[in-house]
Amino acid sequence: MTIVKHELKQSSVTFIIWTWILGLMLAICVLIYPEMKDQMSELSDSFSSMGSFSSAFGMDKLNFGTLTGYYVTECGNTLGLGGAFFAALCGIGILCKEEQNHTAEFLLSHPVTRVQIITEKLISIFIQISVLNLLVYAFSMISILAIGEDIAWTDFALLHLAFYLLQIEIAGICFGLSAFLRKGSLGIGLGIAAIMYFLNIIANITEDAEFLKFITPFGYAEGADIVNNGCLEWGKVVIGMVLCTAGIVAAYLGYTRKDLQ
Amino acid sequence: MDIITTHDLTKYYGKSLGITNMNLSVEKGEFFGFIGPNGAGKSTTIRTLLGFISPTSGSAEVFGKDIIKENKSILQDTGYLPSEAFFYNGMKVKDVIKFSANLRKMNCSKEADILCDRLQLDTSKRVNQLSFGNKKKLAIVCALQSNPSLLILDEPTGGLDPLMQHEFFNILRERNKKGTTILFSSHILSEVQNNCTRAAVIREGEIIACDNIEALSKSNAKKISITGNVDLSGLEGIKDLKVTGGSDVISESCSSAIPCTTTFLYNGDINLLLNRLSDGDITDLNISEPDLEEIFMHYYEKDGDI
DSSP: OHHHHHHHHHTHHHHHHHHHHHHHHHHHHHHTHHHHHHHHHHHHHHHTTSTHHHHHTTGGGOOTTSHHHHHHHHHHHHHHHHHHHHHHHHHHHHTTHHHHTTOHHHHHTSSOOHHHHHHHHHHHHHHHHHHHHHHHHHHHHHHHHHHTOOOOHHHHHHHHHHHHHHHHHHHHHHHHHHTTOOSOHHHHHHHHHHHHHHHHHHHHHOGGGGGGGGTSGGGTTOHHHHHHHSSOOHHHHHHHHHHHHHHHHHHHHHHHHOOOO | OEEEEEEEEEEEETTEEEEEEEEEEEETTOEEEEEOOTTSSHHHHHHHHTTSSOOSEEEEEETTEETTTTHHHHHHTEEEEOSSOOOOTTOBHHHHHHHHHHHTTOOOHHHHHHHHHHHTOOTTSBGGGOOHHHHHHHHHHHHHTTOOSEEEEESTTTTOOHHHHHHHHHHHHHHHHTTOEEEEEESOHHHHHHHOSEEEEEETTEEEEEEEHHHHHOOSOEEEEEEEEOOOTTOSSEEEEEEEOTTSOEESSOOTTSOOEEEEEEOSOHHHHHHHHHHSEEEEEEEEOOOHHHHHHHHHSTTOOO
């Protein structure tokens, strides 16, 4: 577990910054809710009747007058996009950074197999994403308890679970790409996360593009659907996890055969 | 017993050639030199042996173990010093040393302290504050702290000041006396001549000579230096003819008016040369063994031979 420890140390600053930013943003959203509540119930109708704009963010299916409706939309944009970026950054650089920073020779001149390197790096990503989500969940929960509002706790937990799975999926896909990249990884990682996000928006607006929801992980992390159905769409989740696994398998296949520069 | 053996080891980078049909054997306890100009394939060979890149064809064994299948077990007992050392930015020197030992699942703190002390390496600094030479020292500590039985050194002295080079070679010689096998890649011939017992010369991906250092430096050629006038025309086996005139001008012929010095490498019949010399008007004569440097200049040049 030497490499796991090393990776966690190396990325500790990034991890702390992202955890604080996401945690605080969610907490702030929740804490200003009591102020917004009255205005929200008035605005609720207009929010849900802005046509395509409303459907793009799933606002046509939600009631803004409740904390659940409010949280789902705010959370969807903050934790959804922010978490996806964090997961993409975690995954995309982890293997190719060794070559970019010329440290691959150092690492590989030690008695460690490439499989071991990939596995330990994968574990470190898993730990980071898991801990970040647990902390953010706690932040959010404490804030909700602090303002003394009631929220649909099952939906709240399901929403967070969906975002966690979304991040795991994106990290897995980016991890797979990382094994093949040599440079310019950061942009590709963020690009993937952003494209996934917009695919879902397109699917929300256009009925013809509904199928996109099966490709992007944002398809199963759609707050409005989770609240209305009371459960995750497991079919989409399974597709997502298959994509994630494919990324990880590709990383193993690619990295164990790669000639290092 | 052979520590390193390669069988027709070949590596192409796409279409461009790295090394071709390399057959090399390094015995236990040898201080083996690996000489060649930049880009000849020294690093490619080393990187293949260490498993950073996989061979296009051929095979190789280190400690009798296959370099691909048993890479991990080979590396457990091998220390590698890269020509240019890079470390994880932001890490402290002592943390890098500890990380390296942990990756080997060993506790080498005692040996690491001794090495840091001998090489005067400050372990409290961060690696991004280190100069090129100090990074090299850190790489040396990482490669040597576990007392591996094989050391693979790729142009190891670059960046080290002469005092440090001296200390570094002292350490290497001590290790070698204790039985450590050393593969020493370099393009600095004097380093190889002074330290190695045997050496291979590599050019354009091929080994063109492999022998004891004495045998490599000993060729039939003699280095001859004559002051005075002598007619050498038509004599076979003359190479690198240089004529220095009285005014230090180098020209191809010597005018009889000014006494001048003629130097060349000669591997023809020595009697024929002596006859010519006795006919000439000579004030000084010097016949010596050419040094390794002069011999290798020929290996280095394309199609050169001696």
